[in-house]
Amino acid sequence: MPTLKFKYFLFLFTLLSLFSCTNTSNSADFIQKAKGRYLYNSDEVIDVYFKNDVMYMAWRGATDIKPLKINDSIFYVKEMNAKIKFLKNPADQLTYMALVPKEKDQPVTYNYKKLKDGEKVPSEYLKDNEFDKALTGYLAIKERDSLNPVIDEGNFNSLGYAALREKKYDEAINIFKINVALHPTSANVYDSLGDAFRKKGDTIQAIANYKKSLEFDSGNARAKRIISRLEKKE
Structure with a gap:
């Protein structure tokens, strides 16, 4: 055989x-x-x-x-x-x-x-800094399948911090905002968005997002320390 x-x-x-x-x-x-x-x-x-x-x-x-x-x-x-x-x-x-x-x-x-001419998938919109269209696409994916790995919180977090390391603050903020829209009850997404605003120098928005993070994780000691430090500077 x-x-x-x-x-x-x-x-x-x-x-x-x-x-x-x-x-x-x-x-x-x-x-x-x-x-x-x-x-x-x-x-x-x-x-x-x-x-x-x-x-x-x-x-x-x-x-x-x-x-x-x-x-x-x-x-x-x-x-x-x-x-x-x-x-x-x-x-x-x-x-x-x-x-x-x-x-x-x-x-x-x-x-x-077959996609129509000019039609993109969400990650392509994201790569081209078309954040509103990227978010619309990712939200549609979430509606069809909330467990789809494409919308994994950690993926967006990694992308956002990669942009932060390159000092692309607005890009990082927009990526973290997408993560917030996809995972609105996660403490970590607000903490990350707070980091991006803080790096950009927007203290008010940074504090607001760190406080939002504490609503979902009151034990976030790091967020508390940063809020205390930022409020003393105001």
Whole structure:
């Protein structure tokens, strides 16, 4: 009986054989249909683009991922360990990157929706300092799934303090404000926002946020010390 390792190499050999016999270029109609950005998850995008009519992808920091062309409509993406095709979903008439079912009797699923031109995910708005749009996107994610790791409090805290270390005070304040909006009952988010205002030199807002932190954690000795020190300076 063939081992799993043997089956895997046989599978790769078959794919490579198919690839070697298949023209890697694509038609103009297919390129127009497939090129674009696809929503992989609530805050992550797969970018599909073409060079010399050959398909490439950018995903999770990797660029120039070159899918193996199986035929004119199906491609194998090693990094995803999946075969993909591009289909229009009859339910919304939008183009999707669909994973090809592993079994013939499995139904087609429309996995990754093609984004509209100019449409961004929240982290992209955040990177571009479009904080209101970023917040709107993150709040929508929270409404759909309050446990989504994309809106984890610690992630925003780390981003905010990274901005503080670079003395980007307004950026840090806006990031911490997003964290406050997403986690309004957390003492830590107000404490962090207080730090950002304090570093900027806005004593009034710093004190207000440290006091807000104490409403949710009356044992925050650090906040009490900072408030006492700041109030003496006023």
